[in-house]
Amino acid sequence: MMATAKKLEKFAVFGHPIGHSKSPVIHQQFAKQFGLDITYEAIDVAENEFEQTVREFGKNGGNGLNITVPYKLEAWQLADVRSERAELAGAVNTLKFSTGNNGELKIFGDNTDGVGLVTDIQGNYQVKIKNKKVLVLGAGGAVRGILAPLLDCQPQLLLLANRTVSKAEVLVEIFGHKGTIKATGFDNLADQQFDLIINGTAASLKGEVPPLPGTIFAKNALAYDLMYSAEPTPFMEWAKNQGAAKQTDGLGMLVEQAAESFYIWNGLRPDTGPVIKLLR
Ligand SMILES: NC(=O)c1ccc[n+]([C@@H]2O[C@H](COP(=O)([O-])OP(=O)(O)OC[C@H]3O[C@@H](n4cnc5c(N)ncnc54)[C@H](OP(=O)(O)O)[C@@H]3O)[C@@H](O)[C@H]2O)c1
Structure with a gap:
């Protein structure tokens, strides 16, 4: 045979x-x-x-x-x-x-981008998202792909900050039914602290960091850059200098x-x- x-x-x-x-x-x-x-x-x-x-x-x-x-x-x-x-x-x-x-x-x-991010954060970094305060920077294609899986984890608040606030507001309209999500600009963050800060802007690609106050990191905060590179990204370097407990790029995602x-x-x-x- x-x-x-x-x-x-x-x-x-x-x-x-x-x-x-x-x-x-x-x-x-x-x-x-x-x-x-x-x-x-x-x-x-x-x-x-x-x-x-x-x-x-x-x-x-x-x-x-x-x-x-x-x-x-x-x-x-x-x-x-x-x-x-x-x-x-x-x-x-x-x-x-x-x-x-x-x-x-x-x-x-x-x-699978969003579920990849959530698995990296919760599985590999052991940072649980439920009831936490999450800040997401950016409102482009990558961010649109991660919002539903992040909101499925039931954070206390997901604040979406973007240079062009109207783009963040459009995403809040689309994803509002999935959980507590609000839009803002970068200049409204001075008095707030977050457990998880995700950089979904394309700023790192140009060697830049969004204009953020250095006070946004809560104790044990994880700073996560969606971009990945062989060297720490500008956002990771900046977060480390501001005292963020943990920093990573998006290779795990x-x-x-x-x-x-x-x-x-x-x-x-x-x-x-x-x-x-x-x-x-
Ligand atoms: N790890 C992974 O698997 C993975 C997967 C997908 C994407 N990514 C990464 O995600 C990042 C974003 O990609 P994308 O496709 O979403 O790009 P995109 O659609 O072009 O969106 C760009 C976003 O970045 C903002 N931005 C650009 N330059 C900025 C600056 N200098 N300061 C502040 N904000 C700035 C834009 O703000 P405005 O709206 O004001 O223009 C917009 O919100 C890239 O670094 C990409 O490499 C990673």
Whole structure:
């Protein structure tokens, strides 16, 4: 009797540019933990070719995709069905392909960024969010993706501070039904202290720190920068100098969001600790 060849599972991350992506290493490490044979490529997709490239990947036997900048909104539009968290985030970073009854390609879209962040904070850093005061800086795409999972943890207050206050107010409108969330500017924070301060602005990318008073850190506060880099980010350095008890970048979030995508595709939960250690 002929042995049936084991099917090779096929994944990739689509973005533009994509050269920096750590996702192929992360997913190969996860697959190794379960003895799974996968391919995972980082593919630079040219503008205007996103939808066509996604559909071809799915039709050619692709199982799933991660989607990164600048295609998360297009991925959201492309998905036939979306999870509730992706629906609220307005962005999709994980696509899963299947075949419908008539042989047509079906695309499921999810957003694992927020659950990745929450798992890193509560699991890896052991900082519980329930009943805590949380300050989130920024109101762009990354912040929109993390608000629902953060509010699901029932913080006492989630204060959303942004340079352009009106953008924070729009997000409060969208997410207000999920918990206590308020909008403010950076100049209204002088008398308040927070247990968890998340920098979701793009300031670190330019070597800058949002204009914040140094008094915002409660005792044992965790300062979390969504951006990750080999060196401590400007926000982490600033938080340390102001006396924040703990500081981290977003590398743990990156690995945890990947683990959630891996679970969506394969139904298996990888051990993230060794992978975070390897990347550090
Ligand atoms: N770890 C991970 O897995 C992960 C995943 C996704 C994103 N990220 C990181 O998240 C960060 C934000 O990305 P994004 O996609 O949300 O960007 P985005 O949509 O362009 O949003 C940028 C936000 O940053 C604010 N901002 C920009 N420069 C600023 C400055 N100098 N001072 C104060 N605020 C400033 C903007 O304020 P205005 O509204 O006033 O313009 C806006 O709220 C990036 O550092 C990115 O690397 C990490």
